[in-house]
Amino acid sequence: MIAENTQTQMRKGILEYCILSIISRGEIYASDIISELKKAQLLVVEGTLYPLLTRLKNNGLLSYIWKESTSGPPRKYYEITQEGLDVLEKLDITWRELNFAVEISLAGRKSTDIKN
Amino acid sequence: MNKTIIININSIVFHIEEDAYDMLRTYMIDIKKHFGHSVDSKEILLDIENRIAEMFTDKIQSGKKEVINSQDVEEVITQMGRVSDFEMDEDTAGAQAEQAAAADTTFQVGKKLMRDSDDKVLGGVCAGLGHYFGIESRWVRLLFALLFLFAGTGILFYVILWIIMPLAVTRVDKMEMRGEAPNIQNFKKNFEEEMGSIRENFSGAGANVNRGVRSAGNVIGNILIVFVKIIGLLFAFSIGLTLLGLLIAVIVMALGVSSINNDGIIEGFNFISQKDTPWAFIAAGLSTAIPLIGIFYLIIRILFNRRPMNNYLAVGLLVIFLVSAGASTYYTAEVARDFKERSIITQEQAIGEFDTYYLRLNNSREIKVSDNVDKKNTIRLNFKNNDLMKVRMDDISINFEQIDSLAKPYIKYEYAAKGKNYKVATLRASNIDYKTAIDSNQIAFDSHFDLLNEELYRDQEVTITLFIPVGKKIVLDNSIRWKVRNVPFDTCYPEDSYDIKQTVWKMTERGINCAIMPVVLDEEIEETETGDVIISEHNDTRIKIDSSGISIQTNKNK
Numbered sequence: 056m057i058a059e060n061t062q063t064q065m066r067k068g069i070l071e072y073c074i075l076s077i078i079s080r081g082e083i084y085a086s087d088i089i090s091e092l093k094k095a096q097l098l099v100v101e102g103t104l105y106p107l108l109t110r111l112k113n114n115g116l117l118s119y120i121w122k123e124s125t126s127g128p129p130r131k132y133y134e135i136t137q138e139g140l141d142v143l144e145k146l147d148i149t150w151r152e153l154n155f156a157v158e159i160s161l162a163g164r165k166s167t168d169i170k171n
Numbered sequence: 172m173n174k175t176i177i178i179n180i181n182s183i184v185f186h187i188e189e190d191a192y193d194m195l196r197t198y199m200i201d202i203k204k205h206f207g208h209s210v211d212s213k214e215i216l217l218d219i220e221n222r223i224a225e226m227f228t229d230k231i232q233s234g235k236k237e238v239i240n241s242q243d244v245e246e247v248i249t250q251m252g253r254v255s256d257f258e259m260d261e262d263t264a265g266a267q268a269e270q271a272a273a274a275d276t277t278f279q280v281g282k283k284l285m286r287d288s289d290d291k292v293l294g295g296v297c298a299g300l301g302h303y304f305g306i307e308s309r310w311v312r313l314l315f316a317l318l319f320l321f322a323g324t325g326i327l328f329y330v331i332l333w334i335i336m337p338l339a340v341t342r343v344d345k346m347e348m349r350g351e352a353p354n355i356q357n358f359k360k361n362f363e364e365e366m367g368s369i370r371e372n373f374s375g376a377g378a379n380v381n382r383g384v385r386s387a388g389n390v391i392g393n394i395l396i397v398f399v400k401i402i403g404l405l406f407a408f409s410i411g412l413t414l415l416g417l418l419i420a421v422i423v424m425a426l427g428v429s430s431i432n433n434d435g436i437i438e439g440f441n442f443i444s445q446k447d448t449p450w451a452f453i454a455a456g457l458s459t460a461i462p463l464i465g466i467f468y469l470i471i472r473i474l475f476n477r478r479p480m481n482n483y484l485a486v487g488l489l490v491i492f493l494v495s496a497g498a499s500t501y502y503t504a505e506v507a508r509d510f511k512e513r514s515i516i517t518q519e520q521a522i523g524e525f526d527t528y529y530l531r532l533n534n535s536r537e538i539k540v541s542d543n544v545d546k547k548n549t550i551r552l553n554f555k556n557n558d559l560m561k562v563r564m565d566d567i568s569i570n571f572e573q574i575d576s577l578a579k580p581y582i583k584y585e586y587a588a589k590g591k592n593y594k595v596a597t598l599r600a601s602n603i604d605y606k607t608a609i610d611s612n613q614i615a616f617d618s619h620f621d622l623l624n625e626e627l628y629r630d631q632e633v634t635i636t637l638f639i640p641v642g643k644k645i646v647l648d649n650s651i652r653w654k655v656r657n658v659p660f661d662t663c664y665p666e667d668s669y670d671i672k673q674t675v676w677k678m679t680e681r682g683i684n685c686a687i688m689p690v691v692l693d694e695e696i697e698e699t700e701t702g703d704v705i706i707s708e709h710n711d712t713r714i715k716i717d718s719s720g721i722s723i724q725t726n727k728n729k
């Protein structure tokens with residue numbers, strides 16, 4: 056239970072960071088974001104993404120435009136806003152700091168202790 | 172062979188097998204329930220529905236088939252994820268809200284009065300009231316429309332309700348508004364209703380019209396809100412001005428009352444003793460000001476969504492209000508109590524025996540300076556004790572009584588005052604300083620009397636009774652007329668003549684009577700319609716000039 060909680064917390068923060076990073080590359084459709092995240096093995100199901108995108112959008116980090124699609128209903132294409140870019144910049148710094156911290160902390164352990 | 176159902180997801184039509192439909196429906200209900208507490212639920216659900224529609228479209232195109240079956244639905248669900256999968260990555264806040272709502276379910280009884288945004292014309296007030304009272308919203312609207320005809324009360328009522336009632340935002344809010352427990356059956360029902368309304372919304376031009384009406388409603392709503400804010404602001408402004416005035420008044424009264432009194436410019440407020448006056452004014456001012464402050468703050472709070480007043484401040488104000496209201500009540504009761512008992516002191520003064528007495532009023536607030544005295548000195552003398560302004564009580568009445576023609580005439584003075592007990596009242600009565608100037612048969616009564624020793628106003632009165640032997644004449648100067656009580660003046664004054672200087676009376680066995688009817692000197696000349704001129708039409712003589720000459724008629728019948 057405790058492990059689950061920590062996992063959720065870790066994954067949640069990183070998920071947001073990754074989503075922002077993916078969208079910052081240019082306008083993108085939600086299911087493309089999902090396939091990227093699936094490739095990275097960060098996301099299991101699509102349903103998790105929509106609330107997150109809505110929240111980021113309502114916080115002003117993202118915006119979207121409707122685009123007609125050849126199959127099915129019009130699609131929402133997400134774009135990052137200036138505010139989103141600012142946040143991403145801060146997250147980059149934090150990530151480097153965290154990465155450094157994790158490296159330092161893990162360096163003390165023998166490589167065999169860490170299971171892959 | 173399978174039964175097929177036609178469904179519509181975001182304006183795209185799908186044929187779906189019955190068991191697949193049941194599966195999809197259950198799934199959507201779960202999702203709706205899961206996101207029900209979030210404000211963004213509508214948008215999230217729309218995104219998910221959109222995505223599902225897209226996935227179905229893909230399946231139909233790639234599989235070269237026309238009907239969605241349960242396997243397709245299962246695949247879509249696996250891709251989209253079940254509610255249990257969401258919870259892993261969900262906001263902890265969302266999960267907490269859900270738990271809280273689940274706890275609510277058990278205690279939830281009755282309905283909440285909220286504005287319904289789904290069925291609104293202006294602000295959703297009527298729809299909300301309809302839900303609350305279980306009436307169709309159109310009847311509530313009709314009622315408000317009728318109320319509007321009665322001096323516009325409908326508008327006022329509507330606006331107040333609009334301010335008071337919160338908007339039902341989340342799905343749970345809406346269920347509570349309808350009085351439904353937020354459980355799975357109701358979510359199911361809610362979902363189906365919404366699916367129905369989506370079908371309706373996308374069924375053609377109707378949707379646009381509907382949206383148009385709603386946005387028009389929003390515009391009117393915004394205008395109304397601005398209007399109400401302006402009225403509220405004006406109201407708050409006027410209260411603010413009143414408060415400012417009250418503050419200035421309290422400060423001036425509290426600090427300045429005694430000094431103004433000493434200057435002799437404004438007569439003091441001598442119901443209350445000098446030392447208590449500032450406190451009484453502060454108490455009265457505060458007990459009026461604090462409720463006004465409360466109303467003022469409330470208006471500001473409603474208009475600008477300000478936080479409630481700081482607790483310490485609120486309690487402090489309440490305590491100050493209670494104390495000042497108590498003090499005001501105390502002072503009022505004290506003053507009222509001081510009017511309980513009445514005491515009269517009687518004094519008699521003999522006057523000389525004359526055939527005629529000349530009575531007049533001496534204006535005691537007038538400074539008389541004789542020719543041969545330095546004016547400045549006299550005035551300074553008069554003002555030495557500020558006494559001129561203190562001579563301000565004028566509750567004086569003069570009466571006449573007949574006595575035997577051989578008895579000696581005299582004047583009786585009655586000094587009356589009130590107090591909380593007889594002793595205090597008597598002491599007060601003794602502090603009445605009244606003067607009469609008697610110079611042989613000329614008697615001059617002062618127009619005002621003084622209260623000695625800074626005495627408070629407690630209904631002080633001076634009643635003067637002149638006991639005059641029968642047969643004596645009394646000449647009343649016109650100045651005394653309004654002080655004299657038991658003299659039938661109208662018998663001694665010719666009609667419509669105000670310039671009579673004095674009236675002459677005689678004391679008889681039956682009281683005082685008019686001795687000589689004054690003669691009207693300036694006769695009025697009036698012209699009648701026929702061109703006749705009537706010079707005098709007084710009592711029994713009529714002098715008339717007309718075409719036939721001058722005629723004098725004397726009425727002998729009288």
